[in-house]
Amino acid sequence: MFTFTPIGYVRSSYKTTQEIPKGLGAEHKAEGRLEILPEFEAGLTDIEGFSHLFVIWIFDRSEGFDLLGTPPSDNRAHGVFATRSPRRPNPIGLSVVELLGRKGTVLHVRGLDMLDGTPILDIKPYLSSIPTESLRRGWLAEAEARKQK
Amino acid sequence: MFTFTPIGYVRSSYKTTQEIPKGLGAEHKAEGRLEILPEFEAGLTDIEGFSHLFVIWIFDRSEGFDLLGTPPSDNRAHGVFATRSPRRPNPIGLSVVELLGRKGTVLHVRGLDMLDGTPILDIKPYLSSIPTESLRRGWLAEAEARKQK
Numbered sequence: 001m002f003t004f005t006p007i008g009y010v011r012s013s014y015k016t017t018q019e020i021p022k023g024l025g026a027e028h029k030a031e032g033r034l035e036i037l038p039e040f041e042a043g044l045t046d047i048e049g050f051s052h053l054f055v056i057w058i059f060d061r062s063e064g065f066d067l068l069g070t071p072p073s074d075n076r077a078h079g080v081f082a083t084r085s086p087r088r089p090n091p092i093g094l095s096v097v098e099l100l101g102r103k104g105t106v107l108h109v110r111g112l113d114m115l116d117g118t119p120i121l122d123i124k125p126y127l128s129s130i131p132t133e134s135l136r137r138g139w140l141a142e143a144e145a146r147k148q149k
Numbered sequence: 150m151f152t153f154t155p156i157g158y159v160r161s162s163y164k165t166t167q168e169i170p171k172g173l174g175a176e177h178k179a180e181g182r183l184e185i186l187p188e189f190e191a192g193l194t195d196i197e198g199f200s201h202l203f204v205i206w207i208f209d210r211s212e213g214f215d216l217l218g219t220p221p222s223d224n225r226a227h228g229v230f231a232t233r234s235p236r237r238p239n240p241i242g243l244s245v246v247e248l249l250g251r252k253g254t255v256l257h258v259r260g261l262d263m264l265d266g267t268p269i270l271d272i273k274p275y276l277s278s279i280p281t282e283s284l285r286r287g288w289l290a291e292a293e294a295r296k297q298k
Contacts (some may be wrong), residue, residue: 002268003152004205004239032211036230040238042216045228052279056205056241058151067191079194081185081272089189090153090270092205094243096279098153119151121239125229127286129278130245137156138198 006119007043008036008105010057012112017061017086020113023072024147031100034107034120041105048102052126053109058119059091074143082138093118096126151294155268155298156192157185157254166210166235169262172221173296180249183256190254197251201275202258204290207268208240223292230289245275281285 012032014020034055036044047053053082065087068077080088097109107123158254161181170176183204185193196202197253216228229237246258256272 001152001154002180002209002270004241005150007238040216040230043229043238045217045226045231046288047228047231049284049285050231051283055241056239056243057252060151067189068194077194079196080192081189082194082196082199082274084273084276088271089156089192090205092153092271094203094205094271094273121151122237122241122243124233124243125231125287125289126279126284127233127289129281129284130275132278134200135275135278136198137198138274139195140274140276142198 004121007040008034010112010116010118010120011035012113012114012116012141014115017115024144028111028113029052030048030112031108031110032112034109034123035057036107044105044107046104047099047107047123047125050099050125053099054124054126055095055097055120056122057089057093057095057114058121059086059093060112060119061115062086062091065091066075073140076139078139092121152271156189157183157269159261159263159265159267159269160184161263161265163264166264166292171181173293177232177260179261180257180259181261183258183272185254185256187254193251193254194257196248196274199248199274202246202248203273203275204244204246205271206242206244206263206271207270208235208237208242209238209268210264211235214238224290225288227288241270
């Protein structure tokens with residue numbers, strides 16, 4: 001067992017999960033803040049140079065998990081590790097956000113899909129992308145194709 | 150505080166951190182396996198459809214953290230949240246791997262940068278990329294530019 005303590009918290013306009021865009025074509029354009037605890041401020045040095053960040057966080061209002069579940073983007077069930085469901089064996093979330101600016105321990109970001117108050121475990125620079133032409137998106141691409149028919 | 154239990158373990162040829170390619174131009178082409186525990190097998194349903202996966206794991210052989218550190222790719226110090234240093238407040242690792250195939254609870258992957266035996270916390274599908282032209286890579290791009298001079 002491994003124990004983690006938040007390094008900060010998300011400040012967003014989302015108070016309930018119903019408010020967060022989901023499903024096919026959902027866009028995450030919401031702006032908000034990542035408020036890092038004062039004792040970790042030095043750890044943010046030079047982060048302004050990066051346009052995008054990985055944020056690793058906790059689905060702290062999710063309880064239990066389902067190994068199979070039907071995501072909002074499909075009408076068929078898929079394995080939890082092939083989805084971004086909050087009901088995971090370890091309820092860890094991962095988001096890519098655009099860094100708009102930093103003031104001290106506060107990061108202003110765009111692209112939030114987390115509830116207000118969500119605990120943050122880690123932040124890492126987003127360094128490289130898989131070229132679109134070599135990316136396969138499994139059941140999600142199939143669900144999109146079915147929708148377009 | 151949040152407590153997590155591994156869903157599986159990495160099998161790689163890396164027995165020590167010295168063996169893992171690091172620094173500017175380091176390429177992660179190593180093949181290996183993600184061995185998921187039998188009780189989570191159903192959670193892997195349909196994962197074969199994805200070409201790339203996010204793997205969230207634990208730097209289980211790292212102790213303590215440094216808010217500022219000099220990464221192998223530079224000769225200047227940067228904040229821990231602007232680097233991929235293993236010495237983080239929460240020692241969580243994030244890797245993108247290419248999924249080569251699945252046999253039951255074993256995922257064959259390429260692009261490992263973890264030590265053999267590394268505990269895995271979560272796996273998620275890699276769904277989208279930031280277009281290269283909108284990606285800024287901060288101190289890393291500067292370190293690369295200095296090296297080329």
